Amino acid sequence: MNTQVLLKERPVGSPTTDTWDITQSEIPKATDGTFVVKIEYVSLDPAMRGWISNAKSYLPPVAIGEVMRAGTIGKVIESKHDDYQVGDIVTGWMGVQQYAVSDGSNGAMKLDTFGLPLPKFLGVLGMPGLTAYFGLLEVGEPKEGETVVVSGAAGAVGMVVGQIAKLKGCRVVGIAGGEEKCNYCVNDLGFDACVDYKGGNLYKELKAACPKGIDVYFDNVGGEILDTALALLNFGGRIPICGAISQYNNRDNVQGPKNYLSLLVNRGRMQGFIVLDYAKKYRHAFQEMAGWMMEGKLKSREHIEEGIENFQDTLMRLFSGDKKGKLVLKVND
Numbered sequence: 001m002n003t004q005v006l007l008k009e010r011p012v013g014s015p016t017t018d019t020w021d022i023t024q025s026e027i028p029k030a031t032d033g034t035f036v037v038k039i040e041y042v043s044l045d046p047a048m049r050g051w052i053s054n055a056k057s058y059l060p061p062v063a064i065g066e067v068m069r070a071g072t073i074g075k076v077i078e079s080k081h082d083d084y085q086v087g088d089i090v091t092g093w094m095g096v097q098q099y100a101v102s103d104g105s106n107g108a109m110k111l112d113t114f115g116l117p118l119p120k121f122l123g124v125l126g127m128p129g130l131t132a133y134f135g136l137l138e139v140g141e142p143k144e145g146e147t148v149v150v151s152g153a154a155g156a157v158g159m160v161v162g163q164i165a166k167l168k169g170c171r172v173v174g175i176a177g178g179e180e181k182c183n184y185c186v187n188d189l190g191f192d193a194c195v196d197y198k199g200g201n202l203y204k205e206l207k208a209a210c211p212k213g214i215d216v217y218f219d220n221v222g223g224e225i226l227d228t229a230l231a232l233l234n235f236g237g238r239i240p241i242c243g244a245i246s247q248y249n250n251r252d253n254v255q256g257p258k259n260y261l262s263l264l265v266n267r268g269r270m271q272g273f274i275v276l277d278y279a280k281k282y283r284h285a286f287q288e289m290a291g292w293m294m295e296g297k298l299k300s301r302e303h304i305e306e307g308i309e310n311f312q313d314t315l316m317r318l319f320s321g322d323k324k325g326k327l328v329l330k331v332n333d
């Protein structure tokens with residue numbers, strides 16, 4: 001049988017078990033021009049909170065009764081499509097379910113995994129890694145010797161941002177929740193410093209970690225942390241607005257930046273971006289990042305939960321921070 005997670009109702013505030021219907025149906029069959037994927041891993045992304053909201057966004061909301069949108073990776077088990085053969089590893093937007101039928105149009109892409117674990121293709125070598133690459137290099141435009149600060153530093157996007165900034169010769173300071181995550185950023189990923197925003201006085205500690213101020217602040221979280229970074233911004237500073245996870249369950253009362261006049265005084269720039277805008281350049285970025293990975297210059301860790309029935313609990317780990325690295329859910333053996 002095919003277990004699927006469908007959107008039952010739009011949550012007010014945080015999603016709950018009432019948000020979802022977990023249903024079972026027959027495993028789909030391939031018809032002419034389609035193939036069936038046995039999904040192995042589902043990606044858990046903060047954007048999911050936005051996709052189940054009715055607010056205007058860059059993608060249409062998931063409809064009530066529809067399979068929850070999600071990035072996935074799995075194996076083709078049946079094919080009547082000329083370009084896909086049984087056994088191919090395929091990534092794409094196939095949703096929170098165990099099996100999906102595709103005509104190749106839902107972002108489906110065949111992968112050569114070079115023997116790497118599949119979850120890496122939902123993280124460092126997938127959408128979050130590409131987000132880090134384009135957001136930092138094309139929006140943040142870091143220059144050698146500059147100070148780059150990234151929030152959500154130990155997460156899927158943040159850990160890649162910091163490592164690419166190091167490769168570009170920058171001083172890199174992370175902001176993460178807790179000592180373990182900060183130690184990971186410094187000791188394993190090579191960041192110059194990392195500030196635990198749950199630990200004490202963020203402004204004081206960030207200022208001490210950035211003695212020359214902040215040239216690029218890559219914002220994954222918004223709220224108070226964005227305000228603190230704005231207060232330390234240098235002349236000509238850039239702030240790629242990647243996300244604002246601290247505000248996602250609070251959409252009717254989003255906390256905007258109080259310190260935005262820092263942009264005026266410093267002739268700074270704050271710019272939002274969506275990774276999908278760079279789709280034409282994905283291949284080049286993917287190749288460059290895969291190269292760095294093979295050379296040992298780009299590391300990652302993945303946090304794997306198991307069981308499609310645990311989707312809601314796993315999703316909430318994004319907001320509590322109770323996870324280490326890119327969060328994925330294993331939905332099939």
Ligand SMILES: NC(=O)c1ccc[n+]([C@@H]2O[C@H](COP(=O)([O-])OP(=O)(O)OC[C@H]3O[C@@H](n4cnc5c(N)ncnc54)[C@H](OP(=O)(O)O)[C@@H]3O)[C@@H](O)[C@H]2O)c1
Pocket residue numbers: 045046047127128131152153154155156157158175176177178181220221225241242243244245246247273274275276317318319320321322323325326327
């Ligand atoms: N623009 C785009 O195209 C694009 C694409 C992908 C992702 N994004 C955005 O990028 C950001 C990071 O995504 P990700 O996939 O890498 O997630 P992630 O960092 O792997 O997971 C989310 C992390 O956010 C932190 N967090 C949660 N609530 C917080 C709060 N109130 N204040 C501060 N930190 C909080 C937690 O880390 P701690 O334990 O450190 O608190 C948690 O582990 C999200 O905002 C996401 O929406 C944007």
